[in-house]
Amino acid sequence: MKNALLFFVFIILTSCSSKNSSVSKNKSLDGKWNWVQSTGGFAGTTSTPESSNQVVYIEFSGNSFKKYSNGTLSADLTFIIKTQKSIFGGEKPMLVSDNPIKDFGAISFEIIGDKLHLNEECNDCFGSVYVRAK
Structure with a gap:
């Protein structure tokens, strides 16, 4: 009975792995992203x-x-990823940017499906949408 319980716990623990390569690839920033649109600014324009x-x-x-x-x-920068408080709420x-000379400020991001949403963290700034290149 004890061996059956240990086997059951082992199966549960090993089946809960989050190392799914297709999920991690889809959530990775690495790769090429094509611009779809940008919206924002004082006038709320869309380009x-x-x-x-x-x-x-x-x-x-x-x-x-x-x-x-x-x-x-038009830009060649290095960056780090940090979880920070957003002006849009939450973390x-x-x-x-890890280069203060070429600082682009903080840009929050979210990957939803094959779309990357980038939002400049300031009032009246722009949010942009990119789609992962195939």
């Missing part, structure tokens, strides 16, 4: 690739962030 005549994508690799606008590298994971 898209069509309305701005720009093709924008970003790439994450480890702690490296690169942004390309119409094929030209959120944030991209924080």
Whole structure:
């Protein structure tokens, strides 16, 4: 009986692993993300690739962030991820520049499905949506 109980506990503990490679890959920032839209500012405007005549994508690799606008590298930064209090409420994971000279402030992020939501942590700032490149 004791062996059956230990076996049952072992099965439960090993089946509760969160190391699902497809889930962790989908929740990872690493890779290329294509810009869909940005909304915000004092006027609450919305920009898209069509309305701005720009093709924008970003790439994450480890702690490296690169942004390309119409094929030209426009930002090349390093960052760290910290969980901090958000102006939108609660604690959120944030991209924080680890280079004070090129500081871009804190940007909260959330990955929902194949979409990355980036929100600048300031009043009247912009939120942007990107879709994972296939």
